[in-house]
Amino acid sequence: MSKDLRITKGNETKNRILSASIKIISEEGLKGLSAKKIADLSGISKSNIFHHFGSVDEVLRVIFENILADMVKPIESNQEADLESFLTFLGESIYSLSEEEKLSYSVLLHFYNTCLYDEKYRAYLLKTKDEMIDAIATQLSRYSSQRKEKLLKVSEMIIITLDGYGLHFLLDSDSARFKEIWTLQVEAWQSLLR
Template sequence: MPRSPEANEKLRDESRSRILSASLRLFAELGYERATIKAIAAEAGISQGLIYAHFTSKAELLRAIFAQSMADVRASFAAAEAADAPSARIEGLLRASSEILRRNADFWRLSYSLRMQPGVLQELGSGLDDWTQSIVETLEGFLREVGAPDPAVDAELLFALIDGMSQHYVLDPDDFPLEACIERAVDFYRALPKRPKRRMPA
């Protein structure tokens, strides 16, 4: 007598999510290339073959992880955007990143490690570029609202700042003072400087 469809689905889902979380962990810890299918299977407590019953290839597995995590992250971002009054949006966003980071540290680690590897990146297919692009645009909108003198440049700067902090946190979560840095950044953006008159810098 075959297993009931529900029992089957449960088994499958269980396997799938073990694979997914094992790979996220190992991809983040070792990097995509060094995280062996063999090692992933071991970490997930299953056989190598089973991975291919769920994902057609290692690259597919990477894509699945991204799809899953990016959906999660996107939701968090959207929540942050909607929540605040215009004047507080930047503060809101900065403070939100802290939680988003903590909740998906492994994903961010992986994502940052991939960003610098064009070879692997293209196995992932596009999506990441578009995404960062859209973040910059969002930031630019916020900064325009608060009267930044050159919102395009300020957006790049703010994004660089957030990205830099995120990476430093993710690299060393125990020692990097994430919250303190964020609060300090808030100070800076509250005192948003006007662009001064200036002679051409060399």
């Protein structure tokens, strides 16, 4: 077997392990994740799971890093033309979630819950929260002449609000209603940033 094919097959196996793990966590929480359950759902042997990740904790770490990176990257690379469009984009990132993205968001909320009791994940989540606040503040500085300190505070308000929207959207996926509510929120933030 060629080296390229082995790499491709290895990446496919890793993705199956991660997808199975995300499904398990979204349904049972972090405590429900085990090598046996991953193996059963993915059709991959436990030894193969440990070959690719070393431990279930490593699977969790990779999932956590991937979800958080997937949240920060779009904010950092956003090129909206104006403040209203950028703030609308942030809301749409929650109330326009695909089914796969809903699973990831559900997993993120399980991580949040675990962070209340487990320092191992809390430090990483707080670091990523700071990265997201900074990324949003950097974007806001493109549209507002407010001081950096105020932009950081508004950015933290936005993150906290997005977390709440995400939780409620998972409970009740009425996109039209969330869009209306978010539009009101956008108006409030725009007035804060004038």
